[in-house]
Amino acid sequence: MITEITAQELDAGRFIDGKVDEIRGAVGGGTAINALSGGVDSSTVTMLGHKALGSRLRTVFVENGLMRDGEAEQVVGLFRKLGVEVEVVDAREEFFAALEDVSDPEEKREAITQTFYRHVFGRIVKECGARHLLQGTILTDVDETVAGIKRQHNVFEQLGIDPQEAFGYRIIEPLIQLRKDGVRKVGKALGLPAGVFDRIPFPGPALSARVVGAVTPERIALVRKATAVVERSLQGTGAFQYLAILHEDRVTGMREGRREFGRQIEIRCWDSVDARHATPTRLPFDVLEKLAADIAREVPGVVSVTYNIASKPPSTIEAV
């Protein structure tokens, strides 16, 4: 049973001191690694880990081919300014091979989990002799996994999986008592710039969670373009999260006066405090229609764009 620390009761300074001690105690004189995606959770863990271990923490950005446009360069550049060197590991082929012919959402998540923890990190850990992986699991990940809503890629113990046995290293999860709003407080206190700790959440399975059906380099490239349009257009809204989803269904449209059996992109933009409940952001129709026109123009083959109007529950934030 994990005891929740709410954002209201959280004392960020004391929390950080306590976790620094815990990490040092667990890792001892050895080295550890951590995977940085650039999201709030993994960025906060990276700063916390470097505060505790300094150069004994090796921080890795896994280029899985499923990230957003320019994401690797952006994350490496940002952390360099913060004094943290980030190593980029190219694992694109491994991920796309693992995702070939997988359409079921849970199988997708499992394929990514296995590729990430067993293959890519198993290899890195062996190469550098690290025995611990620091990661940014938060309480909402655990809740959703245990409840059987979505298998989060970073949850093991609560499912009865021992990472030491399964992957050959131990996992340290310093943020596991927090929810998103708490993590933001800690990240701020650790000196992360606003651009990071205020970043909208991005899912563990990355853009593969944003395509319904088969994940291929071509389909990821389409949803990556749509994501760039949505993030560019909605970043000023103050919404909790916004995203584009490539559907597998084809719908009838027309281009230059002729029928085109084309693609559909769904946009979701959520108001939420902690991701447990969420409602669609009431964006002005001027914004929605411009977004639809931009996507239809910039993303090849798109003839239809929709906006989510359901709440969570019964919806979830991501579609996959």
Next chain:
Amino acid sequence: MITEITAQELDAGRFIDGKVDEIRGAVGGGTAINALSGGVDSSTVTMLGHKALGSRLRTVFVENGLMRDGEAEQVVGLFRKLGVEVEVVDAREEFFAALEDVSDPEEKREAITQTFYRHVFGRIVKECGARHLLQGTILTDVDETVAGIKRQHNVFEQLGIDPQEAFGYRIIEPLIQLRKDGVRKVGKALGLPAGVFDRIPFPGPALSARVVGAVTPERIALVRKATAVVERSLQGTGAFQYLAILHEDRVTGMREGRREFGRQIEIRCWDSVDARHATPTRLPFDVLEKLAADIAREVPGVVSVTYNIASKPPSTIEAV
């Protein structure tokens, strides 16, 4: 080449007199039949045909299993009040058999066309010895078919098909020079009540145009429920057309705290004058969110509801 008569230049009284003469001239002393769906076009043709031919016109409502909730009863009741007897022909099994395993939109339309004109009407015509079918093709149907956007079920000559050869009867199309707004003027002048001539358009392939992918009695029943919610909720908006679409894609949702890989319904509500160009109606979010909640509660298995925000073009009014 068909000469368009715009709604602005249309003199409804003169138009009706001219068409009555034409129909009498074409049918001579024989009998004719017409298919009434209850939409503006076929209702107007029914009134025009009865004005021209009286009891020598047999009016048939084809129950194809793809119509909306209570539609047959409603249409029969309404026309009885107007002095027109409508015969209901049950062809549900024929239509579902023809649609089995058909997902491609054009193949769906073709299966419905063949079932309607060749099988069902071919049989009725043979039984009663009629040699003419009156139908409500309008200019927009012809335009879209000729342009290759959507094959409208009621367009033949312009595709080089001779109905006399193909189906064994002649087709008379008194409304073919008009668009939707012109038809409404004629319908009004013929004494149709507001409830009919102000009715929102409904497609020839009926609810089969509202399911992406396979058409089965079960999937039609789902989209029929969603359609009832949408029509009930949006009838006061003054929008040109509003509809619900059942997607084939499944998305992740949650019910009673557990994951449900569920269904998605898309809602479209259009502002348009003549269906050639259309923009999404700027419905208030209170209405959109209530619509989503009602559909998720009333339509089994729905966890996600979206609203179309693209314009036509590049979208089309219907999805299939």
